[in-house]
Amino acid sequence: xxxxxxxxxxxxxxxxxxxxxxxxxxxxxILPAARLLADARELVLRQAPxxxxxxxxxxxxxxxxxxxxxxxxxxxFPSFRDGRAxxxxxxxxxxxxxRGELRATGQVLRDQLxxxxxxxxxxxxxxxxxxxxxxxxxxxxxxxxxxxxxxxRMSTLKARLARGVLxxxxxxFVS
Amino acid sequence: MYLxxxxxxxxxxxxxxxxxxxxxxxxxxxxxxxEFKPLRLMNGVYLxxxxxxxxxxxxxxxxxxxxxxMLAHVARKYDRNYGHFTTRQNIQFNWIKLEQLPDAMADxxxxxxxxxxxxxxxxxxxxxxxxxxxxxxxIEDARIWAELLRQHLTLHPEFSFxxxxxxxxxxxxxxxxxxxxxxxxxxxxxRNGAGEVGFEVMVGGGLGRTPFIAKTIKPFLPKRDLxxxxxxIMRTYNQYGRRDNIYKARIKILVHELGAEKFAREVEDExxxxxxxxxxxxxxxxxxxxxxxxxxxxxxxxDEPPELSKARNRDPRFRAWLDNSVFNHNRPGYAIVxxxxxxxxxxxxxxxxxxxxxxxDLADRYSFGEIRVGHExxxxxxxxxxxxxxxxxxxxxxxxxxxxxxGLVSDIIACPxxxxxxxxxxxxxxxxxxxxRRFEDLDLARSLGRLHINISGCINAxxxxxxxxxxxxxxxxNGEEFYQVTIGGRADDAAxxxxxxxxxxxxxxxxxxxxxxxxxYLELRExxxxxxxxxxxxxxxxxxxxxxxxxx
Numbered sequence: 001x002x003x004x005x006x007x008x009x010x011x012x013x014x015x016x017x018x019x020x021x022x023x024x025x026x027x028x029x030i031l032p033a034a035r036l037l038a039d040a041r042e043l044v045l046r047q048a049p050x051x052x053x054x055x056x057x058x059x060x061x062x063x064x065x066x067x068x069x070x071x072x073x074x075x076x077f078p079s080f081r082d083g084r085a086x087x088x089x090x091x092x093x094x095x096x097x098x099r100g101e102l103r104a105t106g107q108v109l110r111d112q113l114x115x116x117x118x119x120x121x122x123x124x125x126x127x128x129x130x131x132x133x134x135x136x137x138x139x140x141x142x143x144x145x146x147x148x149x150x151x152x153r154m155s156t157l158k159a160r161l162a163r164g165v166l167x168x169x170x171x172x173f174v175s
Numbered sequence: 176m177y178l179x180x181x182x183x184x185x186x187x188x189x190x191x192x193x194x195x196x197x198x199x200x201x202x203x204x205x206x207x208x209x210e211f212k213p214l215r216l217m218n219g220v221y222l223x224x225x226x227x228x229x230x231x232x233x234x235x236x237x238x239x240x241x242x243x244x245m246l247a248h249v250a251r252k253y254d255r256n257y258g259h260f261t262t263r264q265n266i267q268f269n270w271i272k273l274e275q276l277p278d279a280m281a282d283x284x285x286x287x288x289x290x291x292x293x294x295x296x297x298x299x300x301x302x303x304x305x306x307x308x309x310x311x312x313x314i315e316d317a318r319i320w321a322e323l324l325r326q327h328l329t330l331h332p333e334f335s336f337x338x339x340x341x342x343x344x345x346x347x348x349x350x351x352x353x354x355x356x357x358x359x360x361x362x363x364x365x366r367n368g369a370g371e372v373g374f375e376v377m378v379g380g381g382l383g384r385t386p387f388i389a390k391t392i393k394p395f396l397p398k399r400d401l402x403x404x405x406x407x408i409m410r411t412y413n414q415y416g417r418r419d420n421i422y423k424a425r426i427k428i429l430v431h432e433l434g435a436e437k438f439a440r441e442v443e444d445e446x447x448x449x450x451x452x453x454x455x456x457x458x459x460x461x462x463x464x465x466x467x468x469x470x471x472x473x474x475x476x477x478d479e480p481p482e483l484s485k486a487r488n489r490d491p492r493f494r495a496w497l498d499n500s501v502f503n504h505n506r507p508g509y510a511i512v513x514x515x516x517x518x519x520x521x522x523x524x525x526x527x528x529x530x531x532x533x534x535x536d537l538a539d540r541y542s543f544g545e546i547r548v549g550h551e552x553x554x555x556x557x558x559x560x561x562x563x564x565x566x567x568x569x570x571x572x573x574x575x576x577x578x579x580x581x582g583l584v585s586d587i588i589a590c591p592x593x594x595x596x597x598x599x600x601x602x603x604x605x606x607x608x609x610x611x612r613r614f615e616d617l618d619l620a621r622s623l624g625r626l627h628i629n630i631s632g633c634i635n636a637x638x639x640x641x642x643x644x645x646x647x648x649x650x651x652x653n654g655e656e657f658y659q660v661t662i663g664g665r666a667d668d669a670a671x672x673x674x675x676x677x678x679x680x681x682x683x684x685x686x687x688x689x690x691x692x693x694x695x696y697l698e699l700r701e702x703x704x705x706x707x708x709x710x711x712x713x714x715x716x717x718x719x720x721x722x723x724x725x726x727x
């Protein structure tokens with residue numbers, strides 16, 4: 001499962017630690033949510049980066065107190081048809097101002113990559129190698145975005161105003 | 176009409192390119208059917224009993240004459256020369272080949288048409304009053320707000336994989352013609368005590384196997400907050416809606432299980448965090464959208480011109496049509512004309528390619544090039560000068576769309592049923608056809624007055640049977656088609672679900688039952704102008720049941 005960051009396939013420096021296994025020192029790790037919550041006091045003192053896998057049926061607000069020292073949050077798409085993690089991603093980025101790595105995991109397919117990026121993901125555990133190779137093409141398919149999210153792309157609502165030309169109205173608009 | 180700008184056009188073209196790529200990957204095997212299915216559904220492509228079906232969005236039911244000609248072209252070139260208008264103000268083509276779909280979509284895109292989000296677990300085509308912009312009883316043109324919602328919710332990155340499909344309807348009129356109370360979100364524009372216009376927000380309505388009337392969670396929402404509040408509802412639903420059982424995944428179940436008050440609090444909390452953010456609508460943004468709605472250059476005319484009076488007095492067939500199918504316009508000297516797609520013995524909502532072309536020409540000549548599609552599966556010419564009504568009637572009559580049965584017993588809403596649909600348990604179209612034959616006599620139909628019959632071929636309720644004055648639901652019993660009948664449902668401001676009349680009856684008897692219900696009504700009504708629905712509400716179901724089931 002290739003990892004894509006900043007548009008390129010990269011090595012994953014993070015090591016996944018399962019349930020009660022010891023946490024290795026000096027190595028970036030990704031922990032299960034329960035482990036992070038239980039051992040937060042010790043984990044905050046680690047020198048190497050610490051990440052967490054946050055399940056899609058758990059409220060993001062629970063994670064908020066830890067976000068200033070967590071390096072990575074991995075959200076989960078158990079199936080690509082289960083879209084809960086899109087909301088979690090936006091809440092993390094736009095409400096809680098999380099600036100670390102936000103990784104899409106689970107069933108991560110080509111035709112959802114742009115939606116994920118728009119929701120705030122910046123790292124992708126892409127399921128199929130062919131989709132990882134086509135990453136740049138997949139996220140550049142569209143040049144028009146109707147709605148604003150926190151991804152920095154300009155929405156048409158704003159773009160139209162920025163263009164500054166109002167079409168001729170044949171009827172006065174009463175607001 | 177809403178005029179597409181280069182942003183709208185570019186997005187539709189990019190969508191077609193993306194779909195062409197997806198079809199290519201499906202045909203080469205790169206995409207499995209399981210992976211492809213949600214992608215094609217979100218482009219309006221279903222796999223039905225016989226072939227692929229393509230459903231085209233007609234946002235809030237408004238079509239230009241050129242778009243209607245494009246639909247005729249698609250019917251001719253890629254289908255079997257006809258299309259089917261649906262209860263979501265869309266059109267469906269039933270016989271399209273997968274390999275040809277990208278070409279059909281590219282043709283449609285050239286006229287600003289597409290199938291985006293007409294299926295799948297995303298926000299579907301937003302519907303509104305088919306008379307929006309011309310209705311005398313509206314406080315403003317609801318389509319501007321429907322368009323703002325349409326844009327905001329098109330390819331929305333957060334809400335394209337919801338627990339289940341999501342339907343929004345909007346009305347700005349005193350009389351609700353958009354059935355907003357049976358939608359996932361219903362929006363009713365009204366004026367508050369201070370004279371400001373805003374929205375009553377209702378959630379959790381819907382039909383299907385667990386029907387609910389929507390509950391009001393916000394009596395008055397200021398206009399500037401429309402997008403943020405809808406976003407808050409969607410976000411709440413996306414996170415907490417059930418995904419463990421497809422039959423419990425609609426928002427109505429979440430609202431029901433949490434309770435409307437708790438649900439409203441969740442939404443309110445979320446909304447407070449986003450209401451003053453990027454989604455707050457400033458007046459300039461709304462004005463920009465509103466300015467791209469073009470209104471006809473109406474003439475200054477008087478009501479009731481001499482040409483009209485003369486024709487009315489001369490020709491009783493014209494008079495019957497005028498009384499039935501022509502409605503008041505908000506401009507003097509103009510009228511709203513409904514075209515019946517419910518001729519006797521034909522499938523409700525179907526139109527042939529030649530009919531579509533002819534209607535497009537008539538729209539150019541008599542209705543400023545504009546056509547509407549209503550959720551009752553009829554078409555509307557919204558801006559007809561009253562002096563042109565006699566000539567228009569002759570032309571409509573010649574192409575078979577002037578049956579004066581609007582709102583009457585033969586103006587039936589029906590889903591495609593077992594003739595086309597892979598979900599159906601029973602046929603709908605032949606039942607509708609048979610009922611129209613039984614009530615072919617217009618004097619009889621007129622004497623029955625307003626009587627809406629809605630037919631669904633299965634419990635998914637695409638024919639909205641729960642809210643028909645008479646509702647007919649196809650079920651399967653030991654491999655045979657049976658039909659369960661409800662009466663007393665209604666979709667308007669006093670929306671309610673129908674009550675079951677008695678045991679289901681076999682296919683061969685369903686038209687007889689409808690005739691017996693009509694006969695019972697004629698016997699039971701207090702006076703000729705007491706409508707069927709009023710008689711049912713006054714007396715309840717029992718007296719109908721006694722009469723209909725006495726001999727069964």
